[in-house]
Amino acid sequence: MSEQNARLRADVCVIGGGPGGLMLGLQLARRGHRVVVVEQSARYKRHFRGESVSPDSVRLLHRLGLMDTIAARGDFARTTRFEISDGGAPALRVDFRDISPDGSLPTEIPQQVLLEVLAEEAARHPGFTLLRRSSVIDLLSSADGRITGARCTGADGPLDIHADLTVGADGRFSSVLELSGLPFSKRPLGRDVLWFKVPLPDAWDDDTVRVRIDRDRHALMLPTHPRSLRVGLNIPKGGLKQVRAQGLAALHGQITAFAPELGPAVRTHLTRWSDLSLLDIFTTSVPRWSRPGLVLIGDAAHTLSPILGQGVNHALMDALALAPLVSRALAAPDRHRQLTAAVTRFQKLREPAVERTRRTQSAQERAFGLASAPAVRVRQQAYRLVDSQPWLKHWLWRRIYYPLRLA
Ligand SMILES: Cc1cc2nc3c(=O)[nH]c(=O)nc-3n(C[C@H](O)[C@H](O)[C@H](O)COP(=O)(O)OP(=O)(O)OC[C@H]3O[C@@H](n4cnc5c(N)ncnc54)[C@H](O)[C@@H]3O)c2cc1C
Incomplete structure (x- = not known):
């Protein structure tokens, strides 16, 4: 069946065009890489999704010049x-x-505004492709077990995306997490x-x-x-x-x-x-956020409680931390080995902050109860x-x- 599927080649295939996935796509495309973001929904319109953006993320959006665009819209x-x-x-x-x-x-x-601004900015870069109305249904792997891309269904039928790195940014009900075989627990x-x-x-x-x-x-x-x-x-x-x-x-x-x-x-x-x-x-707790060829970010790696509005913040921070590591690894002659080291390092960098938030939220949850x-x-x-x-x-x-x- 896969022989008949259309094929696409990218440096990085990101599953999920939420705040984490689009920010990562933008950051990698800015650095000159070919990125495909696969997003199942047809539109950005979302109700009741992460509208409170924590000040640290607001500061970073300012630095990236994106807050000016959001402010210009007045939204x-x-x-x-x-x-x-x-x-x-x-x-x-x-x-x-x-x-x-x-x-x-x-x-x-409003999350619709944030996502539109990220996607419009990313689309300025020739290496960036956003595939809407496309869902991941399987992961592709090589004989040695390395993840080599994702199989998707989309508006134009099945599509195999081959990539050096596949990123699960598909949120709190992550299919990539399920398909990856990485152990996880939901509480x-x-x-x-x-x-x-x-x-x-x-x-x-x-x-x-x-x-x-x-x-x-x-x-x-x-x-x-x-x-x-x-x-x-x-x-x-x-x-x-x-x-x-x-x-x-x-x-x-x-x-x-x-x-x-x-x-x-x-x-x-x-x-x-x-x-x-x-x-x-x-x-959701995922002890290991990666395996060779694959990494999880945002809610897919660490779904948090809504207390103190930190989900969007951590998804954006993940993307901003991961992009330079991946970019350097892609430039190396032994890119696959370097990518494996990069995604391991990414978790080491980001996990302490996520865990700090989780502990604070748990304490507050207990107090509320x-x-x-x-x-x-x-x-x-x-x-x-x-x-x-x-x-x-x-x-x-x-x-x-x-x-x-x-x-
Ligand atoms: C009701 C509600 C209120 C919230 N309020 C806040 C808040 O005020 N502040 C805050 O910081 N956080 C809030 N959150 C949490 C916040 O929305 C998330 O933490 C944040 O959006 C995570 O970003 P993400 O990019 O990791 O995932 P998501 O934003 O969930 O994005 C994942 C994307 O992947 C796509 N996708 C899923 N499966 C597939 C598939 N198989 N194939 C292709 N695409 C797929 C989805 O359509 C989605 O666009 C709220 C969440 C909810 C549900």
């Missing part, structure tokens, strides 16, 4: 403050302007999240992220562009069926218990179940203690949002 919203209320009372407030080393702030960039977390968007209430400013906690339930409220609010309501794991059985009016009641200001907006704009998206929360009255009191006291010590608060927040040291 973004900056966050200056983060507020946690617990049990109806303010518990912790952070102003990012007090901790940012260079004025950069967390920024809400479901104790809750799911329902996401929806409503207009921002008039009384609310458009640059404060609000987290409201009530015992073991919480809601995240993130102002985004254009003047709207992205809301994530936590529900018990697998609890959507029960939420639906109770009806939309009951859901409106749950939301307004956290934020009475949202009452009119949810009654007007949350009128069908299709207005909601379910995020099934799990994390506390239900008994004494445990909730301890959590509230802990938030207030941190809030009362600016040096501690700033140190903790810098570790999460500004770990990158830029020259």
Whole structure:
């Protein structure tokens, strides 16, 4: 069958045109390499996907000149403050302007905009090809077990892409991870999240992220562009069926218990179940991100919890760390051996930062899950203690949002 398939040759074949895959494609094409990015969807339009971009990534997007393009389109919203209320009372407030080393702030960039800008920029380089409406169905390998490319189905039928390096950037349900034979484990977390968007209430400013906690339930409220609010309501794991059985009016009641200001907006704009998206929360651990000829990046290598909005950040950081290593290896006479060394080095470079995020998220997940009255009191006291010590608060927040040291 493969003899009949169309064939394409590239230095690098990237599966998945999300933030990680497109940034990697752009960085490699900029360096003069031939890259094919295979993306299953026909359009960039995505609802409820990584809109909060962490300030370190915003700083890098600035350096690459991409933030200017995004800003020129006007499609973004900056966050200056983060507020946690617990049990109806303010518990912790952070102003990012007090901790940012260079004025950069967390920024809400609709993912469609980010992906369009990355793809348009990449398309300026002759070595870059984006194949849309194409899905990977298998990996190609040589007799010695090295991955040599990917078999895809696409608009024009089956296609075999032969490449020195194949990159799995296909997200939290990665087929490449499944096909690679690399061991991995998935850990479901104790809750799911329902996401929806409503207009921002008039009384609310458009640059404060609000987290409201009530015992073991919480809601995240993130102002985004254009003047709207992205809301994530936590529900018990697998609890959507029960939420639906109770009806939309009951859901409106749950939301307004956290934020009475949202009452009119949810009654007007949350009128069908299709207005909601379910995020099934799990994390994935992949002990080895690579094997000869193949490497995983972004969610495919390390699906994280949505807490603190770090998924896009790590996908972009992965791409930016991997590109120069791969570029140098491709220029070497023994490129396959050098590529194997490069992808091993890539994991060594990136894994500590990913693990730091995972630990912080786990601690926060545990705190969110506390239900008994004494445990909730301890959590509230802990938030207030941190809030009362600016040096501690700033140190903790810098570790999460500004770990990158830029020259
Ligand atoms: C509801 C929700 C809200 C989120 N909010 C935030 C947030 O505010 N901030 C944040 O930082 N992160 C957020 N995340 C996480 C964030 O979206 C991801 O961490 C980030 O997009 C990972 O980037 P990626 O490039 O690794 O993968 P993805 O963005 O998932 O991209 C993978 C791409 O691969 C394509 N693909 C999949 N399978 C195949 C296949 N077989 N063949 C070809 N293509 C394929 C997909 O269509 C997709 O375009 C959110 C996630 C969800 C689900």
